[in-house]
Amino acid sequence: MIVRADLDKLPASLRAELSAAGIDIGALYDAIESALDEDLPEPAPGEMPAEDVTSVATIPLDARARGDFAVRDAGVVAGLGVAALVFHYVMGDDVDVTDRVPDGTRVQPGDVVMRVSGPTRGLLTAERTALNFASHLSAIATATATWVDAVAGTGARILDTRKTLPTYRHLQKYAVRCGGGLNHRSTLAEMALVKDNHVIAAGGVVPAFQAVRAAYPGLPVEVEVTTLDELRDLLGAGCDRILLDNMSTEQMREAVALTAGRAKLEASGGLTVDRARQVAETGVDLLSVGALTHSVSVFDIGFDLENQPA
Structure with missing residues (x-):
């Protein structure tokens, strides 16, 4: 189940960082919400909430884990702050994002660019959406750097x-x-x-x-x-x-x-x-x-x- 943290409950420092980078935080919040709705749509009145059935079936409710964002390609990363916001949206305050390298950093295969710790179910529920944002934006940054x-x-x-x-x-x-x-x-x-x-x-x-x-x-x-x-x-x-x-x-x-x-x-x-x-x-x-x-x-x-x- 997704916490769906309100925009004003997401980390103020992260919101300020993304806003300063020229990202429309309101539009980003809406994009994250829409992306997660593709996996777990909000239920209609009277319906049971949708859940990540694979994670619920295989992972104990109290299980916790750490996940590393590790790059497989050489290039330039972007969107890691966006990915971090996805994890906070899904798990609220019950998640720690550490060791995040700045967007725009040039990386090599094997580099760990961000670590996320929290409830295992929540991490795996948010994983694909967070990766989709970071992978796509890093692809654009990498392509741009090639031209530059x-x-x-x-x-x-x-x-x-x-x-x-x-x-x-x-x-x-x-x-x-x-x-x-x-x-x-x-x-x-x-x-x-x-x-x-x-x-x-x-x-x-x-x-x-x-x-x-x-x-x-x-x-x-x-x-x-x-x-x-x-x-x-x-x-x-x-x-x-x-x-x-x-x-x-x-x-x-x-x-x-x-x-x-x-x-x-x-x-x-x-x-x-x-x-x-x-x-x-x-x-x-x-x-x-x-x-x-x-x-x-x-x-x-x-x-x-x-x-x-x-």
């Missing part, structure tokens, strides 16, 4: 996109930061990004840019271009952030020369990590990579249990 390493020393930065899992954007973008990447806009309201369909609707890159400027003076505006002629037109109109969509390396190099520092240039489309350094060395400022969040493989973390005296 690929462009190291060039001056270019790695940027994410809005190609995120619905309702998990705040967590996935947090993991990108753990891997050394930057976040693009998180909402449609905080920045204007004029893409090809907006350009078609507005009648060109310059009319689209000017329409945004007129409607939202002072709001950051970025405009996507596919040709060097469009780039020239935008520079003449005063656009200071331009996305180079699916351009060749040579076109990007020419775009940098034409821009001569008048605007920040973001490369996007058709990028691979093997090509990343070549693109960065053209002089572009940013490489935006949707794959950081939409195409990562799981980062393998295990939960190794050790019984303790009751």
